[in-house]
Amino acid sequence: MxxxxxxxxxxxxxxxxxxxxxxxWVVLDEFDKSLEMGFEPQLAVVFKSLTGKxxxxxxxxxxxxxxxxxxxxxxxxxxxxxxDTAPTRLTLKSVHTLSTEKVETLMRLVAGFHQEACLVFxxxxxxxxRISALFNDxxxxxxxxxxxxxxxxxxxxxxxxxxxxxxxxxxxxxxxxGLDIPEIxxxxxxxxxxxxxxxxxxxxxxxxxxxxxxxxxxxxxxEMLPPYMDDNITEVKINPKFALPPPPEFVCLYISxxxxxxxxxxxxxxxxxxxxxxNADQIGLxxxxxxxxxxxxxxxxxxxxxxxxxxxxxKKIKVKIEEAS
Numbered sequence: 405m406x407x408x409x410x411x412x413x414x415x416x417x418x419x420x421x422x423x424x425x426x427x428x429w430v431v432l433d434e435f436d437k438s439l440e441m442g443f444e445p446q447l448a449v450v451f452k453s454l455t456g457k458x459x460x461x462x463x464x465x466x467x468x469x470x471x472x473x474x475x476x477x478x479x480x481x482x483x484x485x486x487x488d489t490a491p492t493r494l495t496l497k498s499v500h501t502l503s504t505e506k507v508e509t510l511m512r513l514v515a516g517f518h519q520e521a522c523l524v525f526x527x528x529x530x531x532x533x534r535i536s537a538l539f540n541d542x543x544x545x546x547x548x549x550x551x552x553x554x555x556x557x558x559x560x561x562x563x564x565x566x567x568x569x570x571x572x573x574x575x576x577x578x579x580x581x582g583l584d585i586p587e588i589x590x591x592x593x594x595x596x597x598x599x600x601x602x603x604x605x606x607x608x609x610x611x612x613x614x615x616x617x618x619x620x621x622x623x624x625x626x627e628m629l630p631p632y633m634d635d636n637i638t639e640v641k642i643n644p645k646f647a648l649p650p651p652p653e654f655v656c657l658y659i660s661x662x663x664x665x666x667x668x669x670x671x672x673x674x675x676x677x678x679x680x681x682x683n684a685d686q687i688g689l690x691x692x693x694x695x696x697x698x699x700x701x702x703x704x705x706x707x708x709x710x711x712x713x714x715x716x717x718x719k720k721i722k723v724k725i726e727e728a729s
Contacts, residue, residue: 410438410446417453424453435462437581439472448474465608466601493616494607497640503624507538510594510622513642514572515544515649520589521565524574525606527595532574535594539572545652549575559693560658560728567689567700569656569728571649580605593621600632654688655706659697660724667692671719672699679716680709698728 406413406422416422430451432438438447456476462468471478501509514522526532529550539546547561547570565573566585573579574594580602588610597603610617620640621633629635661667669690676682676699688700701709706727713725 410443410450414446414449417449425455427454427458429459429461430454431461431463433463434581436464436466436468439468444472444474448472451475465605494610494619495617496607496619496621496637498637499620499622499640499642501622501624503626506594506622506624507535508646509642510535510592511538511542511544512644512646513592513620513622514590515647516643517571517590517649519571519649519652521568521585521587522572522590522592523579523588523606523609524572524592524594525580525597526574526576527597529576531595532576535574539574542646542648544572544648545570546572546574549573549579551576551578556693556696560656560698563689563691563698564656564700564728567656567691567698568654569652569700571652577602577606580609585609589617591617591619593619596621596623596630596633598630600630603630603632651703653703654700655703656728657699657701657709658724658726658728659699659718660695661718661721662693662695662697664694665719665721667697667718667721669697672697675713675716675718676701676709680705680712682709 406416408416417424432447438444451474454476460475460477460480462480467482471480499509499513510524514524524535526535529552532548532550536546536548547565549558549561553561561573564570577597591607591610593603593606597606607617607619610619623629659667659672669692672690672692673684673687676687677684680701682701682705686702686705688702690699691697710725710727716725717723
């Protein structure tokens with residue numbers, strides 16, 4: 405089994421690092437999004453290297469009406485797992501505000517979620533940065549995600565969100581696909597997308613599997629609903645006063661070594677328990693990247709852990725360990 409991105413697979417095929425004649429199944433997840441993001445040339449390389457006799461499975465949350473020419477079939481069998489008779493697990497609500505108070509209204513709304521995981525969607529990264537600046541002014545823990553961030557910053561912010569080191573992630577549609585965090589309770593559309601498909605994918609980050617979720621859109625008095633929206637949606641009133649929620653229960657440690665340094669999650673957990681004096685239930689999610697790692701620990705034990713592991717080596721490697729910024 406080979407799992408990879410279109411560009412990486414195309415690179416391996418061009419270098420002939422594996423024999424494509426042995427491939428029996430081709431599965432393309434988020435196929436329409438791959439095309440939308442400009443990966444058609446790389447996918448064409450992959451498909452042209454195959455015999456065309458493979459079994460194919462293309463998955464997507466939306467329908468692709470016209471298939472690209474490199475696909476070796478034109479009329480695929482369509483399988484839908486949508487069930488119109490199933491009970492709705494997503495509740496959609498609206499929040500109305502003055503245009504001059506929109507960001508403050510958003511902050512009061514999110515503060516009322518009481519540390520339940522929340523994704524805030526914007527159409528442009530400038531809006532993400534503007535909202536983030538206000539949250540920073542109020543010491544409101546959060547992360548951001550958009551295309552202008554360095555890859556390591558994207559990964560760090562997602563890791564902290566998954567680990568519960570912050571409960572709010574403010575993002576562009578970069579976060580509407582491939583973000584597998586089943587515990588997201590709330591989706592907030594600070595700006596509604598122009599296309600219905602984008603709206604569907606955003607909302608798909610919550611109410612996953614058997615869970616329930618809430619989706620909100622914040623509408624200023626000078627904004628109009630897009631054509632795909634139903635204007636008969638329950639409006640909710642939020643607390644006019646802002647109350648900063650308590651800091652997240654977990655905090656993330658940054659460790660300057662990773663998988664390519666032969667560091668494992670077990671190595672990190674062992675260091676935190678043996679030298680940091682932590683119990684297993686005081687350690688949360690541990691994530692190892694190529695040359696860096698992140699470990700979530702309970703905030704109440706941060707000082708104890710940092711004191712205990714100061715100047716300690718990890719598998720004989722001298723590493724930098726600090727609270728992730």
